[in-house]
Amino acid sequence: MRSRGFSWRPFALSIAVGLIGLAGPSSASAATQIGEVFTPTAGCSATFMDFQSVSPQDQYVVPFDGVITSWSFQASANPPQQKVKFFRPVAGNDFTVVGDSALETPAPSTLSSFSTRISVKAGDLLGRYVATNGDCVRNATGYTTRALSGSDASPGTTATFSVVGSSVQIDIAATLEQDADADGFGDETQDQCPTDATTQGACPPPPGAGADTAPPDTTITGAPKKRRNRHSIFSFASSEPGSSFRCSLDNGAFESCGSPQDYRNLKRGSHTFAVVATDAAGNVDPTPATADWKVKKKKKK
Numbered sequence: 001m002r003s004r005g006f007s008w009r010p011f012a013l014s015i016a017v018g019l020i021g022l023a024g025p026s027s028a029s030a031a032t033q034i035g036e037v038f039t040p041t042a043g044c045s046a047t048f049m050d051f052q053s054v055s056p057q058d059q060y061v062v063p064f065d066g067v068i069t070s071w072s073f074q075a076s077a078n079p080p081q082q083k084v085k086f087f088r089p090v091a092g093n094d095f096t097v098v099g100d101s102a103l104e105t106p107a108p109s110t111l112s113s114f115s116t117r118i119s120v121k122a123g124d125l126l127g128r129y130v131a132t133n134g135d136c137v138r139n140a141t142g143y144t145t146r147a148l149s150g151s152d153a154s155p156g157t158t159a160t161f162s163v164v165g166s167s168v169q170i171d172i173a174a175t176l177e178q179d180a181d182a183d184g185f186g187d188e189t190q191d192q193c194p195t196d197a198t199t200q201g202a203c204p205p206p207p208g209a210g211a212d213t214a215p216p217d218t219t220i221t222g223a224p225k226k227r228r229n230r231h232s233i234f235s236f237a238s239s240e241p242g243s244s245f246r247c248s249l250d251n252g253a254f255e256s257c258g259s260p261q262d263y264r265n266l267k268r269g270s271h272t273f274a275v276v277a278t279d280a281a282g283n284v285d286p287t288p289a290t291a292d293w294k295v296k297k298k299k300k301k
Helices: none
Strands: 032-036 042-044 048-052 066-074 082-091 094-100 111-120 125-130 134-149 158-160 162-170 172-177 218-222 232-238 244-249 255-257 261-263 269-278 289-295
Touching: 032 162, 066 082, 082 111, 094 111, 125 134, 125 172, 218 269, 218 289, 232 244, 232 269, 232 289, 261 269
Parallel strands: none
Antiparallel strands: 032 172, 042 134, 048 125, 048 134, 066 111, 066 172, 082 094, 082 125, 094 158, 134 162, 218 232, 232 261, 244 255, 244 269, 269 289
16 A cells, blocks of 8 residues: 555454264365264174164264275274275165275274375265274164175275174274365365365466566555545555455445546535555455545534
8 A cells, every 4th residue: 555645544354073973064175074983892703794783873874975085093901913995785685885994903002193185975875894803893773794804905996795793883083174176185184275176286377367466556646645635535556457446435335446537525524535456366455545535514604
């Protein structure tokens, strides 16, 4: 903002939602946790692929389309070597493997987390493949475990799973993030540009914007100081050609305007005018130009 002999002043223009339960997407970057993590109290067999049914609880069901970006496991002193897997119901006891993580050995007696990247859809189920024996489940009313013994089925494989136990709960969880541009990367931690599927880094500047990031400088070039006439005119300019302007009278809302700006039938007393420029690249002057003036009472005859 520049001054030219007038009265100026500045013018201020889970996810983790807990360890139990689900939360739907609240924004494009909100993640949620699927499954439960707790201290294990029972063993699990080797080479089993298993997952949970949804009745009466749905902790292990994917609530919306997105990307699994990490998974965690609360281990006892004897953790199993395992991986997370996601399954899509087909019909009856048939399920298709839609993706899996790398095989990991969690640290004993602590909560371990591992990064991954698995695209999933609403309704897919969280499960796991156990490669070595260890503690990994506990009893909990209402859960059912299905298993396919002896096989680590690869993504794309459809197989029939048999029910091998009930009231069993897996101490495992996964973080689900939205994927607005459907590029297979989670919008919160893996993708800095969820509006462009061609990049996961910072979004490129819009076409024609170039490298212009400097805001324009707004200048009032003509303004009244004191006048008895209730009609006041202001002229103004921007340091960058092609700028647009918004004006405010007496601290009101800024509205689109052009130079000169004409105000009529003003009340007598003190007034404030402000104007701010926006250049062609969309940069806004952070300090609008302002002027104070007074409409005086008429002289008595």
